[in-house]
Amino acid sequence: MLSHRVIPTLLLSKGGLVKTTKFKQPKYVGDPVNAIRIFNEKEVDELVVLDIDASREGREPDYDAIAEFASECFMPLAYGGGIRTVKQARTLFSLGLEKVVLQTAILDNTELISDIAQRFGSQSVIASVDIKRDWRGRAKIWSAAKRKKLDPPWLDKLQEFVDAGAGEILLNSVDRDGTQQGYDNELIATAAKALSVPVIALGGAGKLEHLASVVESGASAVAAGSLFVFQGPHRAVLISYPRYSVLESLFRS
Template identity: 50%
Template structure:
């Protein structure tokens, strides 16, 4: 297992895998079950699946596809999208997933994080924050898959999620997501400096140098990869893959 976790973050739209650019334009990647089988062979340490339309469409998690994924998956698995109740969380964990990712419902009902922590333990919660720069260059927190603005201060919200009982944070730069331009290291560092929770950096990874920067300069505890693990390269075709472990080990020392 790598010293710093490197986690494929896969996007679901219905029962298909897709990849977005800045939470918008998306391309079809393939079948999630076949993709999981490939990651099993690659011996990936952990996987995250996010259903990007569940909350927007006001529908619950698709337990049928999650059950298929969990039955096939050999590594720890997390899921986010449309999770709104303790019962949702119970159902997800009962079919073999280890963690739930909570974003929009925490914004509207912060105590939901505490409910989950009290019932299942903080280790089962990844609190997710989607962040975008506005016209004036100020970071803003958005909900509902990046479609709804909030008045939350991103640092204060990260601290509040920690206080409420989250086990770790998934920080996504909407401006960088799917661009291959690198993580927003400054954003990640401001959050890692303000909380004691593990922080997973997400959005923008295009090469190993980007991973090294956000870990060493941004103090990220883990990195999430999207485009890098589903495409051959920027503007190239679909190819499920994972970075060379020896090269990653060299980065993390």
């Protein structure tokens, strides 16, 4: 087993997979079931699927689609998007999911974390936070559903999620999303030092060295989208995943 999990993160929009840049300009990259089958063959550690439209549109998860994803997926699967109640989480777990990813709902209702964690265990709850820096470089929580920065200090909010029972924090940099220029290592280091649960870094991976760098900054796991769906300077769509031996050497060096 690798010392650090390497997690492809797939963005779902209108039934297809897309990849964004700084949360804008979604580019279609393929069918989710086909992608899952490829990642099965690559023996991926874990997979995250995020419906980027559900919360903004005020709708529930697409249970039929998620059931299909879960039936095809040979690795642990986490899903986020439109989850607002324990009942919805229960339905998702019954379909075969290992974890739920909570974001929009918990910005206003931290109790949702506690309610789900008490019933299904903290290990089943990932609290996801998007961070966008302002013109002075200060990190701010970004609400993708409301499309605006929020006032609460970001690190205090993360600690609140941990105190409520979140088993992991998925920390995503809006400014790095899709750029393939590297993670916001400073952001990850600050969170990892302050929090008692694993921090998953997301946003900015463009080469394997970026994974090693953010792990050195304190990330317990690394997640990426563009790195695993684009190839070459023209960003041709080609789903890939490094061999186990390559990743093993990467985290050993």
